[in-house]
Amino acid sequence: MLHIIVEDLRGYIALVTPQGHLTLSEIAFFRATMRTVIQDYHRIIIDLGGVYKIDAAGLGELLTTYAVAISAKVFIGLTNLTRHSHDLTVIAKLVTIFPIIDQETLSRETRPEGPSRGQAARSADGTAETEIYLPNESRLLSGETVAIKVLPAGRWCFGEVLQVSVDQIILSCNRALLRGTEVELSWGDNVAIAVVESCNAVGEKGYRAVLRERNGSLGNAVGDLDSAA
DSSP, X not given: OEEEEEEEETTTEEEEEEEEEESTTTHHHHHHHHHHHHHHXXXXXXXXXXXXXXXXXXXXXXXXXXXXXXXXXXXXXXXXXXXXXXXXXXXXXXXXXXXXXXXXXXXXXXXXXXXXXXXXXXXXXXXXXXOOOOOOOOOOOTTOEEEEEETTTOOEEEEEEEXXXXXEEEEEEXXXXXXXXXXXXXXXXXXXXXXXXXXXXXTTTEEEEEEEESTTHHHHHHXXXXXXX
């Protein structure tokens, strides 16, 4: 039996929490749910903490879901992928494909901005209960978490905005970005293209990157920008 909870966070992030077994007998339900979520959201995080068994069919469906999301230009990552819950061979395959979201990043990414649009709980019997609220507008501000897609390869990582000016963003991120690389930033319903001016290591696992907008895309995406103090 598989039960799936889809939480709407900040109007554009879906936190998908499967509970039960992700196996051959359940993947059709998982596939149908994920296709709907991919159509409706810009960012998707799958919490695997409640999945106690993943067989070869379930693993294959996760990888197919990733490919479908990427082709639709949707960020998709995993969280709560632990040795306690999953076979090490499954973990080894998933971490080579999916971005893995740690709990600190997940907390920043899903930090509420006023009321969410609602929550939908679905189970294999097809039942669902949904509450809908009006979405909130999203502007790029210091403290905002952005999804960063390296072009054209398509690798994703997260960054936290430290400072914003008219044509420049300074952010911290968990992956090194090469100087001169073009990246796509997404937050809320907004997308901007920027070029990496510099990226330096800060501590053991973090980086500080300076990005410059390309062709005015940053200003066009967000209008008036605020600068961090």
